[in-house]
Amino acid sequence: MQPLLEIRNLSVNYGAIQALQNINLEVQVGEIVTLIGANGAGKSTTLKAISRLVNPVGGEIFYDGKNIANLSSDRLVKLGTAQSPEGRRVLARQTVLANLELGAYTRSDTWGIKADLEKQFLIFPRLKERQQQLAGTLSGGEQQMLAIARAVMSRPKLLLLDEPSLGLAPQIVQEIFGVIRQLRQDGVTILLVEQNANLALQTADRAYVLEAGKLTISDRAANLLQDEKIRKAYFG
Numbered sequence: 001m002q003p004l005l006e007i008r009n010l011s012v013n014y015g016a017i018q019a020l021q022n023i024n025l026e027v028q029v030g031e032i033v034t035l036i037g038a039n040g041a042g043k044s045t046t047l048k049a050i051s052r053l054v055n056p057v058g059g060e061i062f063y064d065g066k067n068i069a070n071l072s073s074d075r076l077v078k079l080g081t082a083q084s085p086e087g088r089r090v091l092a093r094q095t096v097l098a099n100l101e102l103g104a105y106t107r108s109d110t111w112g113i114k115a116d117l118e119k120q121f122l123i124f125p126r127l128k129e130r131q132q133q134l135a136g137t138l139s140g141g142e143q144q145m146l147a148i149a150r151a152v153m154s155r156p157k158l159l160l161l162d163e164p165s166l167g168l169a170p171q172i173v174q175e176i177f178g179v180i181r182q183l184r185q186d187g188v189t190i191l192l193v194e195q196n197a198n199l200a201l202q203t204a205d206r207a208y209v210l211e212a213g214k215l216t217i218s219d220r221a222a223n224l225l226q227d228e229k230i231r232k233a234y235f236g
Helices: 045-050 075-081 096-103 108-122 125-129 140-153 172-185 199-203 221-226 230-235
Strands: 007-015 018-026 032-036 058-063 081-082 158-162 189-193 206-209 212-221
Touching: 007 045, 007 189, 007 221, 018 032, 018 045, 018 058, 018 125, 018 212, 032 045, 032 108, 045 058, 045 081, 058 125, 081 125, 081 140, 081 199, 081 206, 096 140, 108 125, 108 140, 108 199, 125 140, 140 158, 172 189, 172 199, 206 221, 212 221, 221 230
Parallel strands: 032 189, 032 206, 081 158, 158 189
Antiparallel strands: 007 018, 007 058, 206 212
């Protein structure tokens, strides 16, 4: 079966520093795949390379069988990818509603956009309550909900999630991960970067471990969840 996302020998440099070295991974349609590793291992850089926010120095990236190495970020969104970035990056001086509408900027189906807005308000009732509120006045958890909902407004086949639990209270984290599972049930394929390795492995189908820019382990998430070395290194 052709993967929805396939990365072959991906390398990224930041100046003289090699951030990623010969990364190979794939994500099948309907999967949740997680990338785990210590801070600075290159997890976010991998997502940025897929989204064309950084330029690789080597390797290939295929989405739905197409080599996307030379495509612009907005073209990738039109093809069916979206990213919810680390740190939320909501437009603080715009309303919640405006942020969500901007998530659908590549679309022209007015009624479909309206229906998807209502769907996001069902998934995230707090966003509906605060739709006229400035995004910068939301709590951290509400901003994370907004960041995910905004990404989903483009109707992605592939959603890249970068550290969705970062800085959030445990109860909010559980809510967010409940939504991630629901998105998969709705047919969205997900590549998840997450510093909470325990929760990531409980949620994902498969996992890759990234250490100092190199992939060192690839396995079913359930297997890594029971691996003593992984538990000792990443579960604290």
